[in-house]
Amino acid sequence: MTGNTTPAGGQGTSVSAEEDSTAATKAPKNGAAKSTMSGSLLVEHTAPDRLLAQRGLFAGPSDVVSKDLYAEIIEGVAHRERGSIVLDPSAEVSMNTYFGRFPASYWQRWTHVRQVSVEVLASGSGLLSIGASDVQGETRTVVAERVHEAHQRIITMSAKVDRFFDGGALWVDLRTDVGERLTVERVRWTVDAPEKVRPTAVTICTCNRADDCMATLRNLAGDLDSLETLDVMYVADQGNDTVDSRDGFAEVSETLGSKLRYIKQPNLGGAGGFTRGLYEVAGTSATEHANVLFMDDDVLLEPDLVIRLTAFSNRVTEPMIVGGQMLNLLHPNQLHVGAEFADLNALQPGKPVEHSLDTADLLGVDEETGEPNRQERRLDAGYNGWWSCLIPYEIVREIGYPLPFFFQWDDAEYSYRARGHGFRTVTLPGAGVWHADFWWKDWDEWHRYFNLRNSMITAALHSSFNTTVLIRTLLAQLVRYLLGMQYGLAATLIKAIEDFLAGPRILHDGGVHAMQEIRRIRAEYPETHRHPATDLPGIRSSDVAIINSAPRPSLQRAVLVKRLLYRLLGKHVHQLGAVPADEAHWWHVSLFNTAVVTDANQEGVRIRRYDRQLMFKLAKDGAAMINRLRKEAPAAQAAYRRALPELSSRDNWTRLYQL
Numbered sequence: 001m002t003g004n005t006t007p008a009g010g011q012g013t014s015v016s017a018e019e020d021s022t023a024a025t026k027a028p029k030n031g032a033a034k035s036t037m038s039g040s041l042l043v044e045h046t047a048p049d050r051l052l053a054q055r056g057l058f059a060g061p062s063d064v065v066s067k068d069l070y071a072e073i074i075e076g077v078a079h080r081e082r083g084s085i086v087l088d089p090s091a092e093v094s095m096n097t098y099f100g101r102f103p104a105s106y107w108q109r110w111t112h113v114r115q116v117s118v119e120v121l122a123s124g125s126g127l128l129s130i131g132a133s134d135v136q137g138e139t140r141t142v143v144a145e146r147v148h149e150a151h152q153r154i155i156t157m158s159a160k161v162d163r164f165f166d167g168g169a170l171w172v173d174l175r176t177d178v179g180e181r182l183t184v185e186r187v188r189w190t191v192d193a194p195e196k197v198r199p200t201a202v203t204i205c206t207c208n209r210a211d212d213c214m215a216t217l218r219n220l221a222g223d224l225d226s227l228e229t230l231d232v233m234y235v236a237d238q239g240n241d242t243v244d245s246r247d248g249f250a251e252v253s254e255t256l257g258s259k260l261r262y263i264k265q266p267n268l269g270g271a272g273g274f275t276r277g278l279y280e281v282a283g284t285s286a287t288e289h290a291n292v293l294f295m296d297d298d299v300l301l302e303p304d305l306v307i308r309l310t311a312f313s314n315r316v317t318e319p320m321i322v323g324g325q326m327l328n329l330l331h332p333n334q335l336h337v338g339a340e341f342a343d344l345n346a347l348q349p350g351k352p353v354e355h356s357l358d359t360a361d362l363l364g365v366d367e368e369t370g371e372p373n374r375q376e377r378r379l380d381a382g383y384n385g386w387w388s389c390l391i392p393y394e395i396v397r398e399i400g401y402p403l404p405f406f407f408q409w410d411d412a413e414y415s416y417r418a419r420g421h422g423f424r425t426v427t428l429p430g431a432g433v434w435h436a437d438f439w440w441k442d443w444d445e446w447h448r449y450f451n452l453r454n455s456m457i458t459a460a461l462h463s464s465f466n467t468t469v470l471i472r473t474l475l476a477q478l479v480r481y482l483l484g485m486q487y488g489l490a491a492t493l494i495k496a497i498e499d500f501l502a503g504p505r506i507l508h509d510g511g512v513h514a515m516q517e518i519r520r521i522r523a524e525y526p527e528t529h530r531h532p533a534t535d536l537p538g539i540r541s542s543d544v545a546i547i548n549s550a551p552r553p554s555l556q557r558a559v560l561v562k563r564l565l566y567r568l569l570g571k572h573v574h575q576l577g578a579v580p581a582d583e584a585h586w587w588h589v590s591l592f593n594t595a596v597v598t599d600a601n602q603e604g605v606r607i608r609r610y611d612r613q614l615m616f617k618l619a620k621d622g623a624a625m626i627n628r629l630r631k632e633a634p635a636a637q638a639a640y641r642r643a644l645p646e647l648s649s650r651d652n653w654t655r656l657y658q659l
Contacts, residue, residue, distance in 0.1 A: 042201065042231050042285040047193035052229075053116065053311040054102065054430070055304050056095060056172055056187025058085045061219055062300055065332050065434070068363050070099045076176070084185035085174070087126060093174040095187075096131055096139070096374075098335070098362045099302065101169040102189050103429045104132070105378040108164045110426060111315040113191045117158045118172055122150045126182030127175040130159045135167030137376045142170070147182070167377040169429075191315060198392075199231040199290045200310045203277025205270055206297035208239035213297040214246050221255040223303035229310045232284075233260050236276040238267040265657055268510040269406030269450075272656065274386055278396050279653055290393040294386045300329055300434035308431040309390045319392040320424045321415055323384025324431040332434055333363045338375045339427040341382025342412045344463035346473050347455040349412055350438075353379050359439075381427040383415030387435045395423050400648030404656060406511025407447055409454035416462040417644075442600040444489045444528060449518040450511065452496035460500075460637040461644060467633045471626055478622045482615050483563050483590040485608035488525030490618045495521060497625045501632050504643035510656045530604035536596065539576070539607065544596050547577035549588035556587070563590040570612055578605075 058071045058080040067080045076091030087093060095101070107113050118130060129144035142159045159170055176182050202220070206213040213235065220227065233256065237243050244262060253260055263276060274294045281292050291313050293306065305324050313322050326336040338356035342349040352358040360366075360373040389411065399421050402414050415425045459465055474497065481490040495518060499506045506514065522528045534541050553559040563586070566572070573591040581598040589595050595608045646652060 042199040042281060042287070042290050044196035044198060044287050044289055047195060047197050049193065050117070050190035051193040051197070051311055051314060052225075052307055053107075053189045053191050054308045055083075055225065056118070056120070056189065057082060057099060057304060060099075061223075061302055065300075066363060069097055069333065071095050072097055078174075084183065087174055087176045087180075087182045087184075089176055089180055090178050091174075091176050094131070095171040095173065096133070096169075097171070098374075098432065099304070099430055101171045101374075101430055104161050104164040104170045105135075105167045105376075106312070106426065106428060107191075107315070108161050109378060110317065110320070111191075111312070112317060113315050114161050115158055115192070116161055116170065117156055117190050119154060119156045119186070119188045119190060120172070120184050121186040122147050122153050122155050122182065122184050124182040125149055125176070125180040127177075128155060128157065128184070129173045129175075130157055131171050131173050132159070132164075133168045133374075133376055134163070135377050137371055137374065141173075165378075169374075169376070191311070194314050196289070198310070198314055199285065199287070200229060200293055200306075200390075201277055201281050201290070202230055202233040202293045202295055202306070203274055204233065204235045204295050204297050205273025205276075206235065206237050206239065206243060207267055207273070208241045209297050210239070210241050210243045210246050213237075213243045214248055214252065216295070216297060216299060216301050217243075217252045217256070217260075218248065219301045219303060220306075221252050226303035226306040227256075227259065229307055230259060232258075234277045234280055235260070235262045236273040237262065237264050238269075238273055266510075267512065268404065268656055269515070270386065271402050271405045271407065271410040272510055272653075274410070275402050275404075275653055276657070278391065278393075278401055279650065279657070281393055282396065282650065285393060288393050288397055291390050292393065292396075293390045294388065295433070296387045296435060298436060299387055300332075302432060302434075305388055305431045305433055308428060309388070312426075312428055312431075313390055313392060316426075318423075319394040320426055321384060321392075321395065321418060322390040323381065323425060323427045324388030324433055325427055325429065326385060326387050327362075327432050327434045328359075328437040329434040330437045330440060333361050334437075335360045335362055335373075335375075335432070336435070336438070338429070339379035339381035340384075342416070342455075342458070344416070344455075344459040345466045345469045347452070347459065347470070349409065349451075349455070353381065355379060375429050379427065381415075381425045382419075383412040384425050384427050386411045388431070388433045395421075398423070400645065401650065401653055403457070403644075403647050404507050404510040404652070405454045405457075406450055406515060407454075408450040409458050413454070413458040413461065416458065420462060440601050444486055444606065446492075446515070446519050446522055448489060449492045449496050449514070452493055453500050453506075453514075456496070456500040457640055460633075460640045465633065465637050467630060470633070471630055474626055474629070478619075478626070479560070479564070480586040482619055482622075483560075483567060483586045484584070485527060485589060485592075485595065485610055487611065487614050487618055488522045488528035490622060491521055491525065492518060494618070494622050494625050497629055501628060501636050503636055503639040504647060507647055527606050527608045530599055530606060533596075533598075533605050536605070536607060539594070539596070544576060544578045547574055547579065547592075549579070549583035549585055552585070553587055559587050563587060566590070567610075567612075567615065570610070572610065 059067045059082045074092040077088040078091050078093050079086040125148045127146050130142050132142050133139050143157050277292045328334040337352050339353045355377045402410050572593040576594045578596045581600050584597045593610045597606050
């Protein structure tokens with residue numbers, strides 16, 4: 001299969017990816033060569049008088065999103081639209097909200113910007129002011145201006161970006177008195193512009209999510225302000241249900257014009273889809289000072305994220321990875337995490353950094369303090385998920401491309417590799433997209449293989465690789481899976497360890513064979529299959545009653561030994577029962593002979609049946625594989641470290657893309 005690179009809307013000349021990459025593959029290693037791709041090259045732009053840092057908006061991109069995430073009505077009546085607001089008499093509105101705040105602490109720490117201006121278009125009468133907070137959340141007013149009977153008057157207020165080093169933000173407040181009415185629109189936060197503005201390319205990776213990808217493209221196409229900051233959008237389509245098959249694709253292509261580059265390529269997972277953007281920019285950019293903004297296909301996009309991430313990247317004092325935050329799509333008021341890191345030795349990603357908000361209701365209050373859930377304190381991230389993440393090309397030139405992981409841990413590995421070369425990762429507050437809630441994705445799926453295998457590779461590359469901790473972690477997982485009758489998941493873990501020990505050759509095809517093989521292996525285990533709750537093989541659904549879990553045991557080791565003894569003897573407290581997804585703990589499920597467990601996505605159930613013979617076999621195989629790991633881990637670590645330059649090279653990705 002070859003990839004095809006097509007300019008949008010049929011404009012320009014369609015060229016094959018082979019032609020497009022000819023010049024690039026002959027380029028110097030810094031990737032700054034020209035490409036034969038039609039259209040303008042990615043070049044630095046002449047800077048405007050002021051750089052737009054973010055817009056002040058009053059409503060979200062969808063009606064499912066609360067307007068209170070943008071502007072909160074404190075008192076009286078106000079009418080909020082996307083780009084404007086009208087305050088009736090005796091009203092007060094604050095933009096001290098998730099999307100309304102300017103993250104002053106981050107701008108003070110990471111840029112030379114020391115003053116920010118807010119420009120608004122005002123009509124009527126009222127008071128406009130800029131509020132500020134500190135690391136403790138204490139608020140103050142830094143500037144205020146009253147307007148009287150204005151008509152489409154441009155009001156500009158400025159505030160110093162100081163006194164925010166450890167935390168705090170800026171925002172706009174609006175107020176009307178008795179008899180006053182005020183309309184505010186076109187709120188713009190601007191900073192001093194750099195000498196040149198970096199070109200930016202968005203890369204969207206998609207595979208058989210054509211409708212989701214189309215929605216994201218429409219969202220971008222419908223927001224011309226954010227498009228002004230973009231030079232090109234790459235869509236790497238790796239599926240057989242392709243985006244260009246949708247009725248609206250031609251219309252979106254016409255709107256986006258030459259900005260859109262639609263590429264069909266082999267399915268190399270998220271790593272292969274996102275890396276394609278880096279690969280294309282390396283072949284088409286006339287400057288090393290370029291940004292590539294990764295974006296998932298299945299997000300609800302706030303287009304202002306593009307403005308916020310690119311502006312911040314244009315003003316930072318040194319190249320860094322700049323990530324956006326994730327909000328939960330099924331619970332749009334929830335912030336997934338303020339900033340996160342990975343415990344590499346324990347193979348644990350997604351751990352909130354100290355003082356970070358974690359699954360926080362942005363319209364609620366902290367249960368302990370009673371204070372609003374606002375991230376005042378500046379946080380240092382370990383890595384940022386690729387639901388929205390900007391990578392400067394200077395970093396690619398220095399450390400290479402992402403590893404061909406196919407799926408999972410590619411984002412963490414790249415950030416920790418970058419950190420090893422002196423490049424930081426910043427998760428910027430207020431730059432958010434809505435992504436499917438992680439809690440609604442079941443852990444017992446084929447992608448768990450990639451999570452385990454790739455976490456071990458990442459730990460081998462970027463940590464002390466403490467095998468004692470690693471073995472203890474894997475043994476604990478194996479025991480829990482066997483107690484919980486997740487035999488397919490236990491087999492998944494064993495296969496992940498085996499393939500890690502196989503060394504770098506397991507990454508040769510970018511993960512295609514591994515994906516096929518792990519799906520084949522897992523299909524052999526009945527509990528990996530989802531069933532409708534009303535159609536259970538061999539079970540009459542009316543016989544299945546909910547049996548709830550006891551609280552988490554305080555003496556877990558003692559309970560673990562007891563459960564293991566029961567399993568060895570084939571003893572069961574319950575013969576059959578239904579277990580809710582949030583109660584499917586090992587200490588509870590291990591009491592059953594047959595457990596009908598609700599899937600995390602709430603769309604069906606899994607039937608877990610006790611199989612003593614299979615349990616013993618997997619325990620024996622798992623123990624042997626972990627013993628191999630104990631002996632062979634140092635050699636595997638050395639092999640991955642030796643192979644890293646080749647695995648992350650442009651030549652390797654050229655081969656994987658079959659160019």
